[in-house]
Amino acid sequence: MKQIVILGSTGSIGTNTLDIVAKFPEEFRIVGLTAATKDEKLEEQLRMFKPQIVALADHAAAARLRARCKDLPVEILSGLEGVAQVARLPEAALVISAIVGGAGLVPTLAAIRARKQVALANKEPMVMAGHLMQEEARRHGVRIFPVDSEHSAIFQSMEGHRREDIRRLILTASGGPLWELSREQMRDVKPAQALQHPNWKMGSKITIDSATLMNKGLEIIEARWLFDIPPSQIEVLVHRESIIHSLVEYKDGSVIAQLGLPDMRTPISYAMQYPARVPLDTPPLDLASIGTLTFYQPDHERFPCLGLGYQALRTGGTSPAVLNAANEIAVAAYLQEGIGFLDIADVIRTTTEAHTASEVSTVEDALEADRWAREKAEELVHALAR
Amino acid sequence: MKQIVILGSTGSIGTNTLDIVAKFPEEFRIVGLTAATKDEKLEEQLRMFKPQIVALADHAAAARLRARCKDLPVEILSGLEGVAQVARLPEAALVISAIVGGAGLVPTLAAIRARKQVALANKEPMVMAGHLMQEEARRHGVRIFPVDSEHSAIFQSMEGHRREDIRRLILTASGGPLWELSREQMRDVKPAQALQHPNWKMGSKITIDSATLMNKGLEIIEARWLFDIPPSQIEVLVHRESIIHSLVEYKDGSVIAQLGLPDMRTPISYAMQYPARVPLDTPPLDLASIGTLTFYQPDHERFPCLGLGYQALRTGGTSPAVLNAANEIAVAAYLQEGIGFLDIADVIRTTTEAHTASEVSTVEDALEADRWAREKAEELVHALAR
Numbered sequence: 001m002k003q004i005v006i007l008g009s010t011g012s013i014g015t016n017t018l019d020i021v022a023k024f025p026e027e028f029r030i031v032g033l034t035a036a037t038k039d040e041k042l043e044e045q046l047r048m049f050k051p052q053i054v055a056l057a058d059h060a061a062a063a064r065l066r067a068r069c070k071d072l073p074v075e076i077l078s079g080l081e082g083v084a085q086v087a088r089l090p091e092a093a094l095v096i097s098a099i100v101g102g103a104g105l106v107p108t109l110a111a112i113r114a115r116k117q118v119a120l121a122n123k124e125p126m127v128m129a130g131h132l133m134q135e136e137a138r139r140h141g142v143r144i145f146p147v148d149s150e151h152s153a154i155f156q157s158m159e160g161h162r163r164e165d166i167r168r169l170i171l172t173a174s175g176g177p178l179w180e181l182s183r184e185q186m187r188d189v190k191p192a193q194a195l196q197h198p199n200w201k202m203g204s205k206i207t208i209d210s211a212t213l214m215n216k217g218l219e220i221i222e223a224r225w226l227f228d229i230p231p232s233q234i235e236v237l238v239h240r241e242s243i244i245h246s247l248v249e250y251k252d253g254s255v256i257a258q259l260g261l262p263d264m265r266t267p268i269s270y271a272m273q274y275p276a277r278v279p280l281d282t283p284p285l286d287l288a289s290i291g292t293l294t295f296y297q298p299d300h301e302r303f304p305c306l307g308l309g310y311q312a313l314r315t316g317g318t319s320p321a322v323l324n325a326a327n328e329i330a331v332a333a334y335l336q337e338g339i340g341f342l343d344i345a346d347v348i349r350t351t352t353e354a355h356t357a358s359e360v361s362t363v364e365d366a367l368e369a370d371r372w373a374r375e376k377a378e379e380l381v382h383a384l385a386r
Numbered sequence: 387m388k389q390i391v392i393l394g395s396t397g398s399i400g401t402n403t404l405d406i407v408a409k410f411p412e413e414f415r416i417v418g419l420t421a422a423t424k425d426e427k428l429e430e431q432l433r434m435f436k437p438q439i440v441a442l443a444d445h446a447a448a449a450r451l452r453a454r455c456k457d458l459p460v461e462i463l464s465g466l467e468g469v470a471q472v473a474r475l476p477e478a479a480l481v482i483s484a485i486v487g488g489a490g491l492v493p494t495l496a497a498i499r500a501r502k503q504v505a506l507a508n509k510e511p512m513v514m515a516g517h518l519m520q521e522e523a524r525r526h527g528v529r530i531f532p533v534d535s536e537h538s539a540i541f542q543s544m545e546g547h548r549r550e551d552i553r554r555l556i557l558t559a560s561g562g563p564l565w566e567l568s569r570e571q572m573r574d575v576k577p578a579q580a581l582q583h584p585n586w587k588m589g590s591k592i593t594i595d596s597a598t599l600m601n602k603g604l605e606i607i608e609a610r611w612l613f614d615i616p617p618s619q620i621e622v623l624v625h626r627e628s629i630i631h632s633l634v635e636y637k638d639g640s641v642i643a644q645l646g647l648p649d650m651r652t653p654i655s656y657a658m659q660y661p662a663r664v665p666l667d668t669p670p671l672d673l674a675s676i677g678t679l680t681f682y683q684p685d686h687e688r689f690p691c692l693g694l695g696y697q698a699l700r701t702g703g704t705s706p707a708v709l710n711a712a713n714e715i716a717v718a719a720y721l722q723e724g725i726g727f728l729d730i731a732d733v734i735r736t737t738t739e740a741h742t743a744s745e746v747s748t749v750e751d752a753l754e755a756d757r758w759a760r761e762k763a764e765e766l767v768h769a770l771a772r
Contacts, residue, residue, distance in 0.1 A: 156642060160546020165663040168670070237673055247645065253652045253668030255645040256542060259633065266639045277551040282639025284554070287623055287681040295673040 002272070005032035005051075005092040005116070007083065007107050010041040012203050013098035013121040013147060016264045017272070018045060024278055032086040036103070039065040046074055053089060055082035057103065083107045088114040094272065097122045098147070100205055101328050102321075102370050105129060109363060112142045119271035121147035123222045128321040129366040130225030145271035146226055149200075150219055152267030153245030153258035154227060159275070161248070161256060169229055170247040170255075171219055172239040173298060174199050176210040178341075179240065183302050189341040191334060199242035199262045208331045212344050213298065217309020218327075221320045224313055231313045236306060238296040243285070260285055304345045308352065317357040318369035325373035326351035329381060338385040347380045388658070389477050391418035391437075391502075393469065393493050394484035396427040398589050399507040399533060402650045403482050403658070404431060410664055418472040422489070425451040432460055439475060441468035443489065469493045474500040480658065482533070483508045486591055487714050488707075488756050491515060495749060498528045505657035507533035509608045514707040515752040516611030531657035532612055535586075536605055538653030539631035539644035540613060545661070547636060555615055556633040556641075557605055558625040559684060560585050562596040564727075565626065569688050575727040577720060585628035585648045594717045598730050599684065603695020604713075607706045610699055617699045622692060624682040629671070646671055690731045694738065703743040704755035711759035712737035715767060724771040733766045 004021065008014050014035075021028040030049040035042045039061040046054050046069065055077035056062040062078030069076065077085055080103075087095055087107040095111035096119045097104055104122035109129075111118050113136060120126070125133050137144050146152050150171045158166070177196045178186055194211040195204055202210070209215035220234045237247075245267075247257040260266050261282060269278045287293075300307045305327075312323040330347040333339045339347065351373050360366045390407065394400050400421075407414040416435040421428045425447040432440050432455065441463035442448040448464030455462065463471055466489075473481055473493040481497035482505045483490055490508035495515075497504050499522060506512070511519050523530050532538050536557045544552070563582045564572055580597040581590055588596070595601035606620045623633075631653075633643040646652050647668060655664045673679075686693045691713075698709040716733040719725045725733065737759050746752045 156547075156640060158546075160544075160661075161542075162661060162663070170673075239673075244643075247671075249671060250663050251665040252655055252663040253646050253649060253666050253671070254542060254656065254663065255671050257630075257643050257645055259641040259643055260639050263639060269638055270640065275546075275548060277548070277636050277638040277640065279637040280639050285633075285635060285639070285641050287556075287625075288683040291681060293679040293681075295677060295679075297674040 003031045004094050006096045007034050008099035009033040010035040010038040031091045032089045034083045034086045037061045055086045084110040087111040112136050119145045123218045126222040126225045127324045147271050150246040156258040157248040157256040165250045167249045167251045168233045173216045174242045175238045178211045212305040213303035214305035217306045221313045319357045321366045321369040322355045322373040325370040326377040329377035333381040351376045389417045391478040392482045393420045395419040396421040396424040399484035417477045418475045420469045420472045423447045441472045470496040473497040505531045509604045512608040512611045513710045533657050536632040542644040543634040543642040551636045553635045553637045554619045556621050559602045560628045561624045564597045598691040599689035600691035603692045607699045705743045707752045707755040708741045708759040711756040712763040715763035719767040737762045
C-alpha cells in the first residue's frame with residue numbers, strides 16, 4: 001500500500017490520479033491533498049478519500065473549508081507554507097506534483113528535500129530551476145518520475161536501454177487546435193477556438209500552450225533536465241494523432257517509442273507504480289482502425305514559441321524561468337481576451353529580450369526572475385490591452 | 387573481443403553480419419563460418435576474415451574449396467555433421483544462426499547444447515521444434531537473441547518492462563509485394579513480380595513468404611516460443627512502410643514499439659552486442675519526411691497462409707514442422723515455376739490436413755514430420771505441375 005500526497009488535486013492530473021486510487025484501493029492510499037482555491041471540490045475529495053491533512057494556498061478558501069469540515073478528523077492548512085508542509089508529510093512515500101504553473105516549484109522542492117519519490121506532472125519546476133531540481137534530487141537520492149505523456153514516453157523508451165547509446169530524444173507534438181491556420185488566420189482566434197484541443201482534454205492554460213506550441217518549448221527544457229540530455233539532442237516532431245507519445249533514437253539506428261490512446265491515466269499510473277503497471281480498462285490500441293499516423297516538421301514561422309523555448313534553454317540560467325513567467329501572464333491575458341493570440345509570442349519575446357540572464361543557484365534566484373518577468377509581461381499586456 | 391561463428395555466412399543475414407564485423411574489428415572476431423553450397427563466396431569470406439574453421443554442407447563444394455585453399459591455415463569440414471561441428475566450436479562465444487530453412491535446426495541445437503549464446507535469424511528451428519528449443523535453451527542456460535526484425539523489435543520493446551504486464555504482442559507485416567492484388571490477380575503472378583519486396587532486400591525464399599504472408603504465419607509460431615507467450619496474445623498488423631517493426635502492449639494501455647529504417651544491421655548488431663549498441667552509420671529516422679504510416683487488418687481471404695500458421699500453432703506438436711516443410715517445397719516449386727502462386731497455400735493446406743499431429747519430444751520427431759511433409763508436398767506439387 002503506497003501512501004500518496006497530491007499537490008494540485010483539483011486539477012486535471014489530480015482528479016485522474018484520484019480515479020486511479022479509487023480503482024486500486026489495495027495499492028494506494030491518499031494521505032494528503034492540496035489545491036489552490038477550489039475549496040468545494042477539495043471538500044468532495046477529502047470526504048471521499050479521507051486524507052489526514054489538506055492545504056489550500058488561498059487563505060479565504062481554507063477558512064471556508066474549515067468552517068464546512070468541522071465534522072471531519074482532517075487538518076486543514078493554508079498558504080504556500082501549508083502546501084509545502086503537506087508536500088513534506090512524513091507518512092507519504094510518493095508525492096504527485098500536479099500544481100499548475102510556477103507555484104509548484106517550492107512545494108515540489110520541499111517534497112524532494114523530504115526524500116519523497118516524486119511523480120512530476122508540473123513542468124514549471126524543471127523549466128524554472130531544472131539544474132537545481134536535478135542537483136537536489138541527486139543529493140537526496142530521489143528519483144523523479146515524469147507524468148507528462150511525452151516525458152513518460154521518453155522514460156519508458158529509455159528503460160532497459162543504455163543511456164550512453166542514445167542519439168536523440170524526439171518529443172511529439174499534436175500541433176494543437178490551430179495547426180491548420182495561417183498566421184493571418186491566427187490573429188483573430190478567440191480563446192473558445194484555441195481551447196478545442198483535437199486529442200487531449202486538459203486544463204485551459206496547457207491547452208493554450210498547446211495551441212502556441214509553447215507547451216513543446218517548455219517540454220524540451222523539462223526533458224533536458226529530467227533526462228540530462230543536451231539540447232542539441234532533443235528534437236520536436238509534429239504528430240497530429242497523438243498516438244506515438246515520444247521516441248528515443250539509439251546510435252545503432254533503433255528507435256524505441258511509447259504509444260497509446262490519449263489517456264493520462266497511463267503515464268500517471270506508471271509513475272505511481274513503477275516498474276509495475278496497473279491493469280487499466282483502456283481499450284486496446286487498434287492501429288488498423290486508426291489507419292494512418294501523420295508526421296510533420298514543426299513550423300517555426302507560424303509557431304515562434306517553440307523557437308523561444310530552444311533559445312531560453314540555450315541561454316540558460318534564469319532565461320527559462322523568465323520565458324515561463326512571461327508565458328503564464330500572456331496566456332492569462334489572452335484567456336481574459338485582454339490580448340490577441342499572436343500577442344502571446346510577442347509578449348514572451350519582448351520580455352525575454354529585455355532580460356539579462358544570470359545563474360540560478362538558489363530557488364530565490366528563479367523566483368526573483370519569475371517575479372521580474374511577470375511584472376515586465378504585465379506591463380506589456382497592459383500596453384497592448386489599452 | 388567477441389568470437390563469433392556464423393552458420394549460413396553466404397546468405398543475406400550472413401553477409402550483413404560480416405559487414406558489421408568488418409566495421410568493428412575491435413569488438414568482434416570471426417572464428418568459424420558455414421554455408422550450404424556457395425564455395426566461391428565462402429572462399430572470399432575466409433580469405434578476408436580468416437576463421438580457423440569453415441564447413442560446407444555440400445561435400446562436392448567442400449572438396450572444391452579445399453582444392454583452392456591449400457595456401458590457408460583453415461580447416462574445411464563438410465556435410466551436416468561438419469556444420470554442427472563448427473556450431474560447437476569451443477572458441478566461439480556467439481553463434482549467428484542464419485541458415486535458410488529447416489536445415490538450421492540441428493546445428494542451432496548443437497550450438498545451444500554447447501552453451502553458445504545464439505543470435506537466431508533462422509525461424510525454422512523455433513517453428514519446427516519450438517518447445518524443444520526453448521527447453522534446451524533453459525536447460526543449458528542459453529539466451530536466444532532474435533535477429534528477425536520483428537522479433538528483435540518485440541525483444542527490444544520488452545527490455546526494461548515486466549513480462550507479467552504484457553497484454554499482447556503485435557507483429558507488423560509489410561503486406562509484401564502483392565498486398566494490392568485481388569485473389570484473381572494473384573493467380574498469374576510470376577516469381578519475378580512476387581520477388582519485388584517494397585521495403586526489404588532479402589533472400590528469395592523469405593521474399594515469397596512475405597508475398598504469401600506465410601512469413602508472418604511462421605513468425606507468430608517463432609514468437610510464441612521465443613517469448614513464451616500464448617498464441618491468443620499474439621496478433622498481426624499490416625503496416626505497409628515497415629517502419630514500426632513490431633509492438634508490445636501492456637496492461638495499462640501503454641504500447642512500446644521499436645522503429646527504424648529497414649536495415650537488418652540494426653537487429654543483427656543488437657543481438658551481437660546486447661545490451662550495448664554499436665554505432666551504425668544509419669541515417670536518422672526522419673518521420674516528417676516519411677510523412678505517413680499506414681495500418682490495416684491482415685486479409686485472411688486473400689492471404690490464407692497466415693491463418694494456416696495460427697492453425698498449426700494451435701494444433702501444436704508436429705503441425706508447425708509440417709506447415710514449414712510443405713511451405714518450403716511449395717515455394718521452391720513456385721520459384722521454379724512448377725506451380726502457380728495460389729497453389730502455394732493449397733499445397734500447404736492439403737499437406738497439413740493430411741497430417742496427424744503428434745508430440746515433438748526429440749529432434750528426430752520434428753525431422754520425421756519434416757520428411758513426411760516434404761514427401762507429401764512433393765507429390766502434390768508434381769500432380770499440379772503435370
